[in-house]
Amino acid sequence: MDPNLISDGQEVTFTRGASVPDGVYDFTVLKVQDSICSKHSRYANIPKKRLTLELREHGQTDPNVFCFETDIVCARSLSWRISQFFASIGMTDFLCDGDTFIPEWKEAVGRKGKCRVRNTDRFRSPSIRYLENMDLVD
Numbered sequence: 001m002d003p004n005l006i007s008d009g010q011e012v013t014f015t016r017g018a019s020v021p022d023g024v025y026d027f028t029v030l031k032v033q034d035s036i037c038s039k040h041s042r043y044a045n046i047p048k049k050r051l052t053l054e055l056r057e058h059g060q061t062d063p064n065v066f067c068f069e070t071d072i073v074c075a076r077s078l079s080w081r082i083s084q085f086f087a088s089i090g091m092t093d094f095l096c097d098g099d100t101f102i103p104e105w106k107e108a109v110g111r112k113g114k115c116r117v118r119n120t121d122r123f124r125s126p127s128i129r130y131l132e133n134m135d136l137v138d
Contacts, residue, residue: 020066025055028112032105047074088113088130
């Protein structure tokens, strides 16, 4: 059995960048943790949020379920990614034109959304794009 796959009643351990097939997934936010980017990374010493997501294959009657960990760097240049994540889970009330926003990360736990996972050679772990319902049409 794939150690990244969740089966009923079984606690799962998994590694970052787990082997998740390309596709569209429904996800549930299981955990949000505060962290800091490594001093050797492009965003050295910048705060980030480590998200633990439960991914379920979208539109499948008997979906595979994966536990997946990914990071969102809290840099101004990446604010679009934070907005994309919150829009995908339906928390768009903070997205006001010209206003500074402070995302409510703790309220994200338990929320559901959609995302697209793509495995590329460019990154060691799969890239994840958070989707709103209208984005599901290719």
